[in-house]
Structures are given as structure tokens and as C-alpha cells.
Amino acid sequence: MTTAVELRPARPQDLPAIGRIYAHYVENTVATFELTPPGPAEWSRRLEAIAAAGLPFITATVDGEVAGYAYCGPxxxxxxxxxxxxxxxxxxPDAHGRGIGGRLVDELLTRCARAGARQVIAVIVDADGAASVALHRNRGFVEAGRLHAVGFKHDRWLDTVLLQRSLIG
Structure with missing residues (x-):
């Protein structure tokens, strides 16, 4: 069964759900190098800063509930x-495998191009990041480099892979 996914700009009322999603990754994975989940004030600041920069911050909702989000920052x-x-x-975490990540990246790339961006960089932790790398490669991102042992989280040193996608012909 396919569930309808709505993509739309993030709103302040989405921030608690966005914060819960991100907190899962901060606390349980190495997908981000943050060690403590940001609080409500920091999420408000991030949303405002991205909007002020004229860049997209979007949510994916399923049955009115935030199932994912994506944004681009400088x-x-x-x-x-x-x-x-x-x-x-x-x-x-409970929305994986539904194509939501791909829909978010596709929409993000479209909105970034409209906002005047020429290049999009993805910084992905190499450990446990195969799905994220595949998601980006399937949308035309190419490897631009690797940074070795640049992060330390959950008692291990971590590498990042840099992927890049041009938005110009």
C-alpha cells in the first residue's frame, strides 16, 4: 500500500517533530556529529536562518504527521x-523504506536551484552511511573527497565522504 506523502515548507509548529526525529539520530547513530540534541530555541533559530538565507527547509508529512525533513544551509x-x-x-525511523528520503532530496534540489544555488554538498559519515550515500548517488551526486578520522562519537573515530551535485547544465 502506498501512503500519500506531502512535501511542503517547514513551519514553526513542525519543529517539535523535527527535533524528535533528529534527536533519534543524535543519540543513537553517527549520522550526525552533534552529541546533544538541539532544543526548541535552536530549532527556531535554524529555521529562521535558513529562511533568511532564502534557502529551502521542507518537511514530508504522512497523514498530517512529520515523517522527515530536509534543508540546505550555506x-x-x-x-x-x-x-x-x-x-x-x-x-x-518508522518511516524508512517508503521513498520519503528520495522525495525530500528531489524536492530540495529543485528548490535549491530556484534559490540560485549552483552546487550542493552532502557530508556523510562513512560508517553506517551506505543508504545515505546511495540515496545521493542515485540523484547525481558524485564523490568529491574523503576526510579521515575527523569526528569522534560513540567511542570511535569516524570518516566522512563528501558528495557533490551540480545544479547547472
Missing amino acids: WKSRPAYRRTVEDSVYVA
Whole structure:
């Protein structure tokens, strides 16, 4: 059975659900290098900062409930990087395997192009990141490099793989 997934801009009332989804990854995985889940004030700040930058922050809902989210933020703060963004995509643990991550990335890429982004970078922890790498590669991202032992979480050193997708012809 296929469940309808609605993609739309994130709203402040989505932030508690977004925070719960992300907290799962912070506390139980190495998908993010954050060690403590951000609180409500930090999520509000992030949503406002992304909107102020003119970049997309979207949610995927199923039956009115947030099942995942994605956003792009500036890759670096220096002005010459202003057309390069970094994506973040998270799907609720109970919503995996429904194609939600792919739908989020596809929509994110479309909205990033509309916002004037030229390059999208994905920074993926190499350990346990095969699904995320595959998700991005299936959407035209190519490996741009690796950073070795740059993060330490859950008592182990972790590498990241950098993937890049051009939004120009």
C-alpha cells in the first residue's frame, strides 16, 4: 500500500517533530556529529536562518504527521561560497523504506536551484552511511573527497565522504 506523502515548507509548529526525529539520530547513530540534541530555541533559530538565507527547509508529512525533513544551509560563511549549499536529510525511523528520503532530496534540489544555488554538498559519515550515500548517488551526486578520522562519537573515530551535485547544465 502506498501512503500519500506531502512535501511542503517547514513551519514553526513542525519543529517539535523535527527535533524528535533528529534527536533519534543524535543519540543513537553517527549520522550526525552533534552529541546533544538541539532544543526548541535552536530549532527556531535554524529555521529562521535558513529562511533568511532564502534557502529551502521542507518537511514530508504522512497523514498530517512529520515523517522527515530536509534543508540546505550555506556551505561556508565566506561570500565566495554563497552559491554552494550543504544538504541535511532525515527520515523518521518508522518511516524508512517508503521513498520519503528520495522525495525530500528531489524536492530540495529543485528548490535549491530556484534559490540560485549552483552546487550542493552532502557530508556523510562513512560508517553506517551506505543508504545515505546511495540515496545521493542515485540523484547525481558524485564523490568529491574523503576526510579521515575527523569526528569522534560513540567511542570511535569516524570518516566522512563528501558528495557533490551540480545544479547547472
